[in-house]
C-alpha cells in the first residue's frame with residue numbers, strides 16, 4: 506500500500522471519511538526522528554493492509570497540525586470513523602508501532 | 610552465544626560494533642528505540658572532525674549502515690537486566706535472553722524530567738525537552754524554559770525568535786551557562802527572567818495551560834502559557850544494571866579511559882560513563898576503546 510500525502514483540502518475525504526482506519530503521520534523534512542520512522546512505516550503499510558497510511562507535512566499543513574493539537578513530531582494519530590482513537594509521540598521502535606496498530 | 614553484546618545503538622555502541630566486527634568477533638547490538646541515540650534530534654552537527662556539516666539523522670544512518678555492512682546484528686529490544694555467569698553473561702529483554710562472553714554498556718543518557726505529576730502525559734501536549742525539535746509549534750505563543758545551564762540559555766534564545774513571549778525560570782539568580790548568551794538574552798524584549806524559582810505544578814486540560822511557580826521564599830504564582838521547555842540536564846541510563854555494576858552518585862559508571870567497569874568482561878562506552886566531555890567524538894572514542902578491551906576479553910575466555 507502506498508503512503509498518501511494529505512493536505513487540508515483532502516484531509517476530510519482521505520482521513521475523516523475513510524472506510525478503513527487511518528494512521529496519520531505528522532512529520533517535517535527537518536525532523537530527524539521522522540526520517541528514521543518513515544522507512545519503518547512504509548514497511549508496516551505493506552503488512553497492515555487494514556489501515557490507510559497518510560503523511561501530513563506540518564510545515565505545509567500548519568492548520569491541520571494546529572487543529573489536531575500536534576506540538577511535537579513525530580506524531581502518529583490513529584483515526585477511526587472520523588475520530589482520533591490513539592496517539593503516539595516521538596520515535597518508537599517497530600514493536601511499539603505494531604502494538605499501536607494491533608491495539609485498534 | 611555471541612562474542613560481544615553491545616547495549617545501545619548510539620554513536621558509542623555502533624562504533625564499538627564496527628571495531629568488534631573488524632576484529633572478527635560476533636556482535637549483537639540491542640537497541641530500545643532507534644539507531645543513532647540522542648543525536649538524531651540535531652539538525653546540524655558542526656564539530657565532528659571531517660564532516661563540516663551533517664544532520665544528526667544522516668550521521669545516525671551512515672553509522673548504522675557501516676556497522677551493519679561489517680556484519681553487526683541489531684535487534685530492537687530493550688535490555689532489562691544482565692546476569693553474570695561463570696563462563697558467560699546473559700542479557701535479558703522482555704521476550705528473550707541472549708548470552709555473550711563480553712558486554713558493552715553504551716546506553717547513553719536521557720532527558721532529566723522535572724518529576725511533576727502529569728509530566729509524561731503532557732509530552733507533545735505542551736511539555737518538550739527539545740526546543741529545536743518542537744519550537745516551530747510555538748510561533749507567536751507564550752512559552753517558558755526551565756533550567757540554568759547552556760542548553761536552557763540557548764533554548765530560550767532560540768525561542769525568543771519564534772514565540773511571542775518567553776519566560777526563563779531558574780532556581781538560582783545566576784546562570785551556570787555562558788555569560789555571552791546571558792548578555793544576548795538581556796537584549797530580548799520578549800524575554801522575562803524568573804529567578805530563584807521552581808516549577809511546582811503543571812495545570813492542564815487536554816494540554817498544558819499554565820504552570821505554578823514557587824520562589825525561594827515560598828511565594829506561589831501562576832504563569833499562563835502554551836509550552837514549557839524543560840532543560841534541566843540529562844541522566845545516564847544505567848539503572849537496569851545497577852545491581853551488578855557500580856555507579857557513582859550521579860548514576861554514571863566510574864570507569865577510566867580503558868572503559869572497564871568493576872565487573873570483568875563488562876565494559877562501558879559513551880555518555881553513561883563518568884567523564885568531563887560528553888560529545889560525539891568522545892562517545893565514538895569510547896566505543897573504539899571498549900570494543901578493543903572486549904575483544905581481548907572474549908579472546909581469552
Ligand SMILES: Cc1cc2nc3c(=O)[nH]c(=O)nc-3n(C[C@H](O)[C@H](O)[C@H](O)COP(=O)(O)OP(=O)(O)OC[C@H]3O[C@@H](n4cnc5c(N)ncnc54)[C@H](O)[C@@H]3O)c2cc1C
Nearest residue numbers: 617619620621641646647688716717718879880888889892
Ligand atoms: C539536542 C542535542 C544536540 C547535540 N549536539 C551535539 C553536537 O552538535 N556535537 C556533538 O559532538 N554532540 C552533540 N550532542 C551530544 C551527543 O549526542 C552525545 O554525546 C552522544 O549521542 C552520546 O552517544 P552515546 O552512544 O554514548 O549515547 P546515546 O546517543 O544516548 O545512545 C544511547 C542509546 O542506547 C539506547 N538504550 C538506552 N538504554 C537501553 C537499554 N536498556 N537497552 C537497549 N538500548 C538502550 C538508547 O535508546 C540510545 O539509542 C548533542 C546532544 C543533544 C541531546
